[in-house]
Amino acid sequence: MNEQDVPDRFRILVCLDGSDECYQSLRYAAKLGSGVDADIVLLYVRPTDQGLRSGGLQVRVARENMLKWGIELPGIQYLKKGRDMLKELDIMSGDDWKEEVAHTDVDGDPLGDNKISYVNEQGKMVVLKLKVATDIATGILEQWELGEYDIIILGASSRWKGMARSFWDPAVAEKVAVHAPCSVLVARDLEIGHGHLICTDGSEESMEMVRRDAVLASRCECPISLMSVALDVEDEPNAKDNVEKAEKMLNDLGIEVVESLIRVGNPVDEIIEIGPDYSLIVMSESSKPGLKRFFMGSVAFKVMENAHNSVMIAR
Amino acid sequence: MTLGTWLNLYFFWEKKWFFIAMIVGAFMLHMPLPQGLSPEGLIVLTMSVVSVILFITEPVPLPTVALLIIVGQVVLMGHESSDVAKSLVTDSVLFIAGSLMLAVAVVKQKLDKRIAWLIVRVTGTKTWRVCLGITVVSGLLASFVGEHTVAAMMLPVGITLITLTSDDPKKVRNLAAVLLFSICYGASVAGIGTPSGGARNAIMIGYWKEFFYDPTNPETFKFIVSYVDWMIHAYPMFLIQVPVVTIILFWSFRPEYRDLSRAVVKLRNLIEEEGSMKAADWMSILIFFLVLVGWIFISGDIGMGTVAVAGAATFLVAGLVKWEDINSGVNWGVILLYAAAISLGLQMKETGAALWVAEAFLNTLAPLGANEGFGLWAAVSVLTTAVTNMMSNGAAVAVLGPIVLKISTVAGESPIIIGYITAISSSFAYLTVVGTPACTIVYASGYLKATDFLMVGWKMTIASTVIMLVAAKLYWPLLGI
Helix, strand or coil, X not given: CCHHHCCCCEEEEEECCCCHHHHHHHHHHHHHCCCCCEEXXXXXXXXXXXXXXXXXXXXXXXXXXXXXXXXCCCCHHHHHHXXXXXXXXXXXXXXXXXXXXXXXXXXCEEEEEEEEEEECCCCCEEEEXXXXXXXXXXXXXXXXXXXXXXXXXXXXXXXXXXXXXXXXXXXXXXXXXXXXXCEEEEECCCXXXXXXXEECCCCHHHHHHHHHHHHHHHHCCCCEEEEEEECXXXXXXXXXXXXXXXXHHHHHCCCCCCXXXXXXXXXXXXXXXXXXXXXXXXXXXXXXXXXXXXXXXXXXXXXXXXXXXXXXXXX | CCHHHHHHHHHHHHCHHHHHHHHHHHHHHHCCCCCCCCHHHHHHHHHHHHHHHHHHHCCCCHHHHHHHHHHHHHHCCCCCHHHHHHHHCCHHHHHHHHHHHHHHHHHCCCXXXXXXXXXXXXXXXXXXXXXXXXXXXXXXXXXXXXXXXXXXXXXXXXXXXXXXXXXXXXXXXXXXXXXXXXXXXXXXXXXXXXXXXXXXXXXXXXXXXXXXXXXXXXXXXXXXXXXXXXXXXXHHHHHHHHHHHHHHHHHHCCCCCCECHHHHHHHHHHHHCCCCCCHHHHHHHHHHHHHHHHHHHCHHHHCHHHHHHHHHHHHHHCCCCCHHHHHHHECHHHHHHHHHHHHHHHHHHHCCHHHHHHHHHHHHHHHHCCCCHHHHHHHXXXXXXXXXXXXXXXXXXXXXXXXXXXXXXXXXXXXXXXXXXXXHHCCCCCCCCCCCXXXXXXXXXXXXXXXXXXXXXXXXXXXXXXXXXXXXXXXXXXXXC
16 A cells, blocks of 8 residues: 555544444544544444355345344444434534435345445545445455545454464454554543553654654644653663654654653563553554564554553554 | 455465365375274265364355365265265255245245234233243244244344334343344254254254164164154153243343333234235145145155155245245255265265264263263263354264264164254254354344353253253153163
8 A cells, every 4th residue: 555545535444333342432533533634434344144054044034034024234223323423523513414325235145235425515424334244354354445544443342362262263353453454443441632652663664653643643632652662771772762763753743742751671561551541552563574473463463462451553 | 455465375364274174184094094994984084074174163165065075075985976976965955955945935924923913912011921922932933944934034023022112222132132032042942843843853864764774674663763753752842941941041131121011012013004814824824734744744755855845846836935035045055065964974874984983982981981871861962062062053963973873873872862862962052153043043133242142052051951861861761762
């Protein structure tokens, strides 16, 4: 993905599953996306109705029967609640919103994808999307392909399961975080207003990430703290350098940095320990290539797995 | 970037279990021949192990496993292609195909509203009575037409009662759980009741005949188990489980509303808009009744499969269902899957692989004292329950059937008892969403969480196992087995 592909608009994808967590993250998304140039897409992924598991009778038979009774597809209620929340938060204020309904056929599912888009006169868009996919993570990633997003926000539905369990069934958040080409925010008790803790290791990717997140943070007017962890005492000046470099860059952009932190120790533990003081821990994706990243994980993914609060992997 | 660019690596990760299964298979084929196992036996055993790994982990679409089994029988075992093809279709497979077509036909008849009306008329408006009513009716129907049919028919009834009570799913979470679980567990416990209650029963009846029936030996005639025989053995067990389902559900979830009068009144109005029963409705009930009569009285002569297929044909002739609906409503891959699994099961018997596994299993159980009598029954039940929770219950019986039947002969137990225990235990897949067809369908409504199934499922599993073992110990001896 390169810069030219990114549309001028700031696009936010919020994955809803009906949990309290996901509506908390919607609040945050609303804050990020309050500007005219931001679009918010609410997504609910419904697993494909298929009959191998239902003893040979396709689930669609049951689904069609339900529709005949006038019963809505699962997820529609969640999306409507999300839309109502955005209305309450004044994201969809004014009467000039035009509504447009669209349907896409999907192989193997009679009901396919459905979406309702609301567009106002300035071109701001709010979309409710009910998507069908073989599993939830795939659905979220496919949605990214349809319209590139700047950030995907999803709730960590439960604690991550650790290596043994995820070998069987990787958690949705984990899979999306590994594969999404854009920033991914995994929300846990996401509270607005405690600021972003941006962790940097001085690499170029991480500098780029610092810049990107600073832009994001300025969208929601969140205070920014910078942090770098040195592996040992000897490494400390390096870490200091990293933070100073980042701070200077942000100052040049006219973004204020509230505090700079230098810690010594295991980066994962240090970051997790200090994390809960902030709304959000921001990590850059490790520069390890695919295979290595897949099997060994990285600091970013370990933090994401074990942190007590929300974590964003910036890309 | 498209999915494709990073897919190369991800492809292998997603399909890891396929490669693991193949490596296990290659390893097994090249290991030294275990004592007492023929070379063909080893090949069949290898194919079974690989299939089971693939059934459970599902790295590839399940019908692929069926195709691989067919290829394996020709390539690895050197059978004639035509012989393998012939071994695929048996009466059990015909029955599975026919009853799936019947299932679609029955669901399409819109009798669900009539049934709902009947339920609420009899039960009144108390929540527990409505739930018990739903369990009883779901169960009675499911015991004849299969649980998936009933789940598909009754699901809208349950959801309508929920949404008429409250629009906010959070306020009716427990109510939704009791109502929907009443449907799926009611249907699940009933699947044991008659041979047409589930594919697994038909598969077991087929195995009994294939394994033990000898036309020249009158002693073996008891291994032709008729529709009525099965009902006498298993139906009472289902009836006992019905109130247990309601008790367990109300013990696990405390519904927010004790009374559903608002919803019931609205539901009644909704149904009354339908008007009185039409000729087509009566016709479909008549055909269904005839199929039932056919299963009970003539399936011994012409086969259960033939009756099911005839029933489906009658629905089509009468114009009550369109072929397109049947075609899109049945997952034909499942039929292929059962066909291949049964064919592999029969190979397990013929090559002696089943006997070898049976002996090894009994030797393992011997130190626990579970190699005979009641202990063995319990062990077989636990084994089946474990396997069925991991894969479809029909496939579980197809794979386990030959082994447990050999176990029974080696241990000197009645193959009939062990067969019943296996077929019945295979319906105890209450723990997972994918365990039984009814659970899968009800889960598609989006009202239940996967953890709900675990929370209430273990209680159901224990209750059902105990009821079955008690019946096996006390009731079946009265029937002379």
